[in-house]
Amino acid sequence: MKIFPAIDLKNGKCVRLTKGDFKSEKIYNENPINQAEIFSNAGFEYLHIIDLDGALEGNLVNLKTIEEIQSRDWRRYKVREKYSQIIRHRF
Numbered sequence: 001m002k003i004f005p006a007i008d009l010k011n012g013k014c015v016r017l018t019k020g021d022f023k024s025e026k027i028y029n030e031n032p033i034n035q036a037e038i039f040s041n042a043g044f045e046y047l048h049i050i051d052l053d054g055a056l057e058g059n060l061v062n063l064k065t066i067e068e069i070q071s072r073d074w075r076r077y078k079v080r081e082k083y084s085q086i087i088r089h090r091f
Contacts, residue, residue, distance in 0.1 A: 002046055005039045007032050007069070009062040010052040022056065032062075036069045 007014050010025060014035045018024040029035040039047060049069065053061035060066070 003044065004046045004048040005042075005044050006048040006050060007035055007039075008050045008052055009065060012062070012065065015052070017052070022052065032065050033068055033072070036072060040072070 008016060009032055010017075010022075012032070013027050014029040014032050015025040015027050018026070029038075036047060047069070049066055051060055051062045051066065
């Protein structure tokens with residue numbers, strides 16, 4: 001089994017939405033780069049990134065942050081701008 005920890009990006013922070021409601025968010029980490037490193041140090045090889053701002057805007061909003069996470073040697077990652085559409089992936 002492969003486990004994909006997720007980073008949901010909103011306003012430059014790692015958040016979780018309550019029942020998909022963009023108005024109800026809980027911040028889990030102010031620094032997504034740090035959160036990605038926490039997952040990496042815990043031994044995860046895969047990372048799932050969701051750009052929630054991008055879902056609202058219709059294009060990638062957090063691209064710089066995503067590229068910074070990718071540059072930290074994540075070999076496998078998925079980025080989603082919308083729940084139903086994978087917009088960038090590498091395996």
